[in-house]
Amino acid sequence: MERVTTAAATDRELVARLQRGEEAAFAELVTRHQGRALNVAYHVLRDHADATEVAQDAFVNIYRNIGTFRGDSEFTTWLHQIVLNLARNKHRWWKRRGRQTTVSLDAPHETSAGPVTRDVASPTDAPDRAAVKAELIQQISAAMTRLPPKFREVLVLRNVEDLSYDQIAAVLRCSVGTVKSRIARAREALRADWSRD
């Protein structure tokens, strides 16, 4: 908990410096949070290129609207909100055009800057994670792709970003009770899909 408080204070300091026109503070904010922004977008959109654009656009949005950030919430809450909004817009844009997203977990993603690999979270992070087999991950990843975006969002915020229910409620601007029921329904949908595989 102390680590989070320290990081948040530093984020606020960077935001304050950026609001005073210090460009270097923006570069530090981007460098610090680009992985977080990209990951959330990636897990919601299931497409690396789309996720990269959404994450970059989120920082562009932040740069242009930094004057409006009053610091009532954490910087990461604001970042998550912007990323999710942009990801939803992107998803709707593609949905209208009927694209079906597919993603390979193994192949590196080709970008203009060369191939970029997708790292699998280390199974040594916690005892329960060590038990997770590659096959299970593959199945869950496939099942996640078939989940409605609204369910993917809450599961990513909870299990990838490790946000508390309170923090998720702040990001989604809903009640903790809504977060709780939505996560339960998302897991039930994920379990039902996973069971069919």
Added chain:
Amino acid sequence: MNCRQIQKELSAYVDNEVRPELRAAIESHLTGCPDCQRRVTEWQQLAAGVHALPTAQPPPDFLREVRRKIADNTPAGTATWRDRLFFPVWKVPLEAAALVAVLATATFLLRTPPPPAAQPTSEAAATDQLAPAPAATPAIAEMRDKAPILSREVPAEKIIVESADAAGVRRRAAKSANELRGQVLLGRSAQEFWVELPADSVGGFKNQFGLGDRDDLLRKKDQAFGTGAVKEESTTTNTALPQVILQIQIVPPNTP
């Protein structure tokens, strides 16, 4: 608490988001309920599996690209060139498909020969019977090749012209129509043709075509319209249409 009540809380229990007293009640229940124990194990596996999903690594030029977008003043969240270039064209938006369908239907209808809706007057019908259509002259054949098939059911106006030179009347009408962004359409016989004109060019066509002027080609048909006039009838102009159809009927001179 019974099983159903407990199961509603198991997801939050796995996330460690339940109050201490509820946690104690759940754990007490779990010791004697294999079904709920299995459910908890599933939730834990799923949570760990989602946590272990592959993560995306930012490309090395991430920050540079953000700065470029800021410098370019690119609106954040807009569809990019990549989106527009590679979106599957075989799955165009519904509205675009509907537009294509409407245009295709309209094109088909415009190329369909009209039913004989415009009832010829008894006079014109008699003329048709008395003067069978001659073989098409080269000029008429050319018009027939170029002219689209008539698509309107009812002409806005019918004009009867007295003349022994039907081909000359056609040529003159075609010249006038061309100057007024219109065109001559073939009718059902050599003595009849149709002119399609922009609605605001009808008056100009009549003037250029010589309606109202005495000459060898156009002579009065009906004395009621005065010397040099040409009989005009069935003026049912549909102002909603941007194009107006005039039906020209050619009759031999001195036809009663």
